[in-house]
Structures are given as C-alpha cells and as structure tokens.
Amino acid sequence: MAGYILNTDQERTVMLEQIKRASLDDLYAELPSDLKLKQDLNLSAGQSEFAVMAKLKALSSQNKVYSTILRGAGVEHHHVPAVVKQLSNREEFVSAYTPYQSELSQGVLQSIFEYQTQMCELTGMDVCNASVYDGATAAAEAMQMVVERNRRVILMPENMHPHVLQTMRTYAQWANIQLVDLKTIDGRIDLNDLQAKCDANTAGVFIQHPNYFGLLEDVQEISRITHGIQAKLVQYTNPLTCAYLKSPRALGADIAIGEAQSLGIPMSFGGPYLGFMAASADLVRRLPGRIAGQTVDLDGKRAFTLTLQAREQHIRREKASSSICSNQALMALVASMYCASMGPQGLKEVADAGLRKAHYLLQELEKIGFKRKYEGPFFNEFVVVSPIEHSIIERVCDEMDILAGLGLSSHESLWCVTETTSKATLDQLIARLKEVIQ
Numbered sequence: 001m002a003g004y005i006l007n008t009d010q011e012r013t014v015m016l017e018q019i020k021r022a023s024l025d026d027l028y029a030e031l032p033s034d035l036k037l038k039q040d041l042n043l044s045a046g047q048s049e050f051a052v053m054a055k056l057k058a059l060s061s062q063n064k065v066y067s068t069i070l071r072g073a074g075v076e077h078h079h080v081p082a083v084v085k086q087l088s089n090r091e092e093f094v095s096a097y098t099p100y101q102s103e104l105s106q107g108v109l110q111s112i113f114e115y116q117t118q119m120c121e122l123t124g125m126d127v128c129n130a131s132v133y134d135g136a137t138a139a140a141e142a143m144q145m146v147v148e149r150n151r152r153v154i155l156m157p158e159n160m161h162p163h164v165l166q167t168m169r170t171y172a173q174w175a176n177i178q179l180v181d182l183k184t185i186d187g188r189i190d191l192n193d194l195q196a197k198c199d200a201n202t203a204g205v206f207i208q209h210p211n212y213f214g215l216l217e218d219v220q221e222i223s224r225i226t227h228g229i230q231a232k233l234v235q236y237t238n239p240l241t242c243a244y245l246k247s248p249r250a251l252g253a254d255i256a257i258g259e260a261q262s263l264g265i266p267m268s269f270g271g272p273y274l275g276f277m278a279a280s281a282d283l284v285r286r287l288p289g290r291i292a293g294q295t296v297d298l299d300g301k302r303a304f305t306l307t308l309q310a311r312e313q314h315i316r317r318e319k320a321s322s323s324i325c326s327n328q329a330l331m332a333l334v335a336s337m338y339c340a341s342m343g344p345q346g347l348k349e350v351a352d353a354g355l356r357k358a359h360y361l362l363q364e365l366e367k368i369g370f371k372r373k374y375e376g377p378f379f380n381e382f383v384v385v386s387p388i389e390h391s392i393i394e395r396v397c398d399e400m401d402i403l404a405g406l407g408l409s410s411h412e413s414l415w416c417v418t419e420t421t422s423k424a425t426l427d428q429l430i431a432r433l434k435e436v437i438q
Contacts, residue, residue: 066403068425070361072381072416073212073406074135074161075273076238078350079420080264084337093333099130099292102305108329109304112292115336122242122339122347123256124249125278129289130327135259136167137324138275139206139236142257143168143177144321145279145286146204146232155197156206157182157189159213160236168206187213187374187383195225204232209251210241213374213414214358214381223252232283238262239276241379243347244355248278255279264338265331274331284308288322353419354380357426361417364430369437373412381416383408387437396436402429 021027028036069077096108116128132138143154154172156165158181172179183193189207205226209217219235226233235253240262242248248256260274279287293307339347358380362372369387386393390407397404405415
C-alpha cells in the first residue's frame with residue numbers, strides 16, 4: 001500500500017533548497033517547541049477494521065456525556081429539533097456537486113443562499129458570505145477587510161474570547177497589522193481608553209457583544225467613537241442573541257462576525273463549527289469566499305448560482321487578501337434548517353429562555369454566598385466569585401451529572417444557561433451547593 005506522503009527524500013531536499021531551508025526542522029522553526037513531537041511515533045502494526053472499531057469504541061466509552069451542561073465560553077448546549085438533522089441529510093443538498101457548476105449543484109447553492117439570507121436578517125446586514133471555518137477565523141479574516149494602505153492598526157479589547165484574540169494575533173504578525181489592546185473596566189470596554197487610542201492610523205475596532213463574560217457593551221457609543229475617525233466597527237456576536245437584542249447593524253456595526261454553533265450545531269467535542277461573516281453593502285467586494293445569488297433559468301424558473309467570488313484567491317494568489325476558498329457548507333445548511341424550523345419567534349423564545357434562566361441561577365447563587373464579579377446588564381452568561389474552590393464545585397456538579405461553569409481561577413467561574421436546563425435542575429444544584437458550603 002502506498003504511503004500517504006509520496007515525496008521521496010530526494011524530492012524533499014530539492015524543495016527545501018528552492019525555499020532556502022536547510023531541513024524540515026528549519027521549515028517549522030516558527031512553531032512553538034512544545035507543539036513539536038520530540039520522539040518517533042512508534043506505531044503498532046496495522047489491524048483489521050473490526051479490531052480498530054472495537055478499540056475506538058472502548059476509548060469512546062471513557063467519555064462522559066452530561067445530562068445538564070452549564071458551560072458556555074463560545075460553545076453552548078441547545079436542543080436541536082429532529083427535523084433539522086432529517087432535512088439537512090437529504091440527498092438534494094448533501095450530494096450536490098461543486099457550486100462552481102450551477103447546472104449540477106442547485107441543492108448546495110440553494111442552501112447557501114438561504115443561509116446567507118437568514119444571517120442577513122439576524123444581523124441586519126446587507127450581504128453575507130457562504131461562511132468560513134469558525135468564529136475565530138471570521139475575526140481574523142475581518143481584519144483584512146478593514147485595513148487600508150495607511151491604516152494598519154486594529155483595536156481590540158481583552159474581554160473578547162481568548163481563542164479569538166490568539167487567532168487574530170497569529171494572522172496579524174504576518175500581515176503587517178498592528179494590534180492594540182483596549183482596557184476594560186468592570187468587564188466592559190473602557191470608553192475613555194478607546195477614545196484615547198482612536199486616531200488616524202486606526203483601521204477598525206473589534207468588540208464582542210455580548211462579550212466573553214456575558215456582559216452587554218455600549219455598542220452605540222463605541223460606534224460613535226469609531227466612526228468619528230472614519231474607522232470600521234466589527235462586532236463579534238452569538239447570532240442567537242440577535243433574535244432578542246438589537247441587530248449589529250442597528251447598533252452601528254459595519255461588519256458582523258461570530259461563531260454560529262448555537263444555531264442547531266451539536267457541541268461535538270469541539271467541532272466542526274461555523275464562522276459567519278456579514279457586512280454592509282459597501283464592503284461586499286472585500287468579503288472573502290463566495291456569495292450565492294438567486295436568478296431564473298432559461299425557462300423562467302427559480303435558480304441559484306454563484307454571484308461573487310474573489311478570483312484572486314484562486315488565480316492571482318499573491319494579490320489576495322484572503323486564502324479562504326471554501327466554506328462550511330454542511331454546517332451552514334444545518335444552521336439554515338435550524339433557523340427555518342424555529343422561525344423568528346422560536347429563535348426569540350430560545351434566547352429569552354436562556355436569558356431568564358441565567359438571571360435566575362445568578363439570583364439563587366447570590367443567596368448562598370456567591371458574588372457577581374461584574375456589574376451591568378448581561379445575557380445568558382455571567383462570572384461569579386465562589387465561597388469555595390471551583391474544583392469542589394466541579395466535583396459536586398459531576399456527581400449530579402452536571403458540567404459546571406468554566407473555571408477562570410481558583411474561586412471564579414463563568415456560567416452559561418440555555419433553554420435545555422430546567423428550573424428544577426437549577427434548584428437541585430443550588431440546594432446541593434448550599435449543603436457543601438455549609
């Protein structure tokens with residue numbers, strides 16, 4: 001059986017010489033040393049499919065799937081109606097050919113078009129691309145959309161998701177983009193610091209609303225400051241909250257981005273997920289990836305086709321501002337089916353349920369000695385300081401088949417509540433924690 005890497009040692013040597021690298025280690029010198037394997041893989045001999053499946057099942061049996069999940073931090077547990085999986089698996093959509101040949105790919109093109117339309121309705125924006133890989137990728141790609149030749153500074157607050165910030169820093173270091181951190185006060189953006197750091201070199205201001213700690217930012221005031229220097233405002237958001245709160249466009253954002261996992265996509269141990277990007281009409285030419293549009297065929301029937309794609313990404317790649325040439329088609333289809341099955345009212349009810357239950361949980365936690373770390377309005381996530389160590393809380397929750405909030409420090413934790421958690425379960429948790437504290 002042929003190996004997966006078909007290049008011979010001689011061919012690799014020639015390629016390394018062409019790019020002026022002495023060895024493979026030299027090629028990967030930029031990678032942190034702790035990420036590199038420092039020993040041989042020492043793989044065992046190949047096994048039959050039956051034996052491999054048995055081994056994988058034995059490994060998977062060690063996982064624990066909690067009945068109640070009170071952890072968010074970018075990924076949330078939501079109920080997914082059975083119709084979503086049923087319809088998103090129909091062959092008209094999943095077996096469609098590449099969207100570049102519209103005659104053979106009407107299914108996938110329609111799914112992209114419907115997804116784009118729904119995301120525009122949620123965010124209030126004019127255009128949306130066919131999606132990117134995840135929310136962090138969307139943030140990194142949005143930087144390229146807003147920078148100009150003489151404006152290469154991006155302002156971003158420390159209360160954005162840490163993984164998103166890390167991804168932005170990774171992209172920026174190779175794209176001649178300067179990232180400047182914004183200070184926060186009580187978990188929210190310091191508007192005075194924002195005002196002081198905005199200048200003629202600022203290309204864009206990135207914010208998360210609701211932010212990583214679940215707090216709501218003063219987006220309209222941030223928009224006023226940002227647009228006062230002709231910079232662009234990019235709002236990273238959970239699209240489900242857009243069914244309840246004012247849309248990013250209504251708040252003054254130029255670009256809306258985020259992770260769309262909350263729209264019917266299972267948690268799935270970390271992916272695959274769905275990054276969405278929507279923008280105002282004047283930025284349509286800067287959107288990476290592709291856009292599907294609706295038209296009519298020769299018989300006058302409704303049809304779909306690709307209406308915009310940056311050809312530089314495929315042909316003149318040295319001039320491209322992005323290398324995104326694909327999209328999360330299946331995940332976008334699932335999100336589209338979820339939005340269609342829930343409808344505007346259903347999405348609002350899901351968001352409302354999470355908001356009300358989160359406020360109820362915080363209220364009950366405060367009664368038994370927990371203290372809220374940050375004041376101000378919040379959505380369905382909040383940070384509390386606990387009277388006991390977070391490790392003890394995790395152990396107690398684990399015994400109750402509950403995944404506790406995310407520990408931020410020894411006595412601080414970030415909690416998230418969605419429609420999947422009942423009031424009875426929250427009451428049982430509070431009663432048990434009260435016993436432990438006492």
